[in-house]
Amino acid sequence: MTHSPLAQFNIKKLIDIKMFGFDVSFTNSSIYMLLASILALTYFYLAFYNRKLVPSRLQVSAEIVYNLVADMLNQNIGVKGRKFIPLVFSLFIFILFCNLLGMTPYSFTATSHIIVTFTLAILVFLTVTIVGFVKHGLRFLTLFSPHGTPLWLAPLMIVIELFTYLARPVSLSLRLAANMMAGHVLLKVIAGFTVSLMIYLKFLPISLIVILIGFEIFVAILQAYIFTILSCMYLNDVINLH
Numbered sequence: 001m002t003h004s005p006l007a008q009f010n011i012k013k014l015i016d017i018k019m020f021g022f023d024v025s026f027t028n029s030s031i032y033m034l035l036a037s038i039l040a041l042t043y044f045y046l047a048f049y050n051r052k053l054v055p056s057r058l059q060v061s062a063e064i065v066y067n068l069v070a071d072m073l074n075q076n077i078g079v080k081g082r083k084f085i086p087l088v089f090s091l092f093i094f095i096l097f098c099n100l101l102g103m104t105p106y107s108f109t110a111t112s113h114i115i116v117t118f119t120l121a122i123l124v125f126l127t128v129t130i131v132g133f134v135k136h137g138l139r140f141l142t143l144f145s146p147h148g149t150p151l152w153l154a155p156l157m158i159v160i161e162l163f164t165y166l167a168r169p170v171s172l173s174l175r176l177a178a179n180m181m182a183g184h185v186l187l188k189v190i191a192g193f194t195v196s197l198m199i200y201l202k203f204l205p206i207s208l209i210v211i212l213i214g215f216e217i218f219v220a221i222l223q224a225y226i227f228t229i230l231s232c233m234y235l236n237d238v239i240n241l242h
Contacts, residue, residue, distance in 0.1 A: 008184060009112055029116065032108045036097035044093075065093070069228065076232040080239055087127065088235075091120065092228040099180060099220035103213070111223075112180040114173055121169035124231045132238030143241055172230060179223050183216045 015026035047062035055063065069089045073081035095111060102109025110116050132140040144161040145154055190212060194205040 006185065008108070008188060009181065011113070028108045029110045029113060032101055033094075033098060033110045033116070036094060036101050036110070039101070040093045040097045068092075072229055072232050073235075076229070076236045077239055081232070081235065084235060088228055088231060091124070091231060092224055095120070095176070095227055096221065096224040099224055100217070102180065102184070103217055103220060109180055109184060111176055112184060114177045117173035117177040118169065120176075120227070121173040124172065124234065125169040128231075128234045128238050131235065135239060136241060140238065140241070143237060168234060172227065176223050176227050179219060183219050187212055187216060 012028045013025045014028060014031060017023075017025050043058075044062055047056075047058045051059060066089065069092050070082075070085060073084060073088060077084070098109070098111045098116075101107055102112065132143065144158045144165065146157060146161065149157050187209075190205075191209055194209055
């Protein structure tokens, strides 16, 4: 089974740890999430620790990423969204680095596991819900009753809106995990046939692999963006009660 395209997603214990009856072992997933965090911190430290009037390429790239997230919040929420920049920026960078790190040979893609993406989605969900109640109190519940809904239709709409709201962390986490897993499985399957196909098609299979890797890198960036932009939209819903 070592050649199975799904073997790359196996969780392996590196340090067995038990706390209060719970298994909190340090795994290959843990080490790659930690590595993604360290790489992200190192990248931004090197980019900003010695800022210059004429910025370096590293500083320019870091500023582009920061402005991208700031623009997302500004376009979706407005000025009120500035206070959420640390949260949204951290989410985007963590997911982005986990996704890109998973593209390196013999690595592990933490965001291909639903437990990781669901934890991130629950963080967003709880933050959004708490912000809604803190800002609006019980008026936050009007989010589940769209303005202008006829009285006779209101009970059904409330149930539908509530179900949709509660399903957000599930859809948010599944979208990211499924896309990352599907892309890596496809890449693994095609790579497995590359050597055999080269006998008949020369270097065409290698070209196909290079194209697929480029596409996967694009998907890795896109999925981080989608997760983040949806988080901004959810925040906008509760802040402005849309």
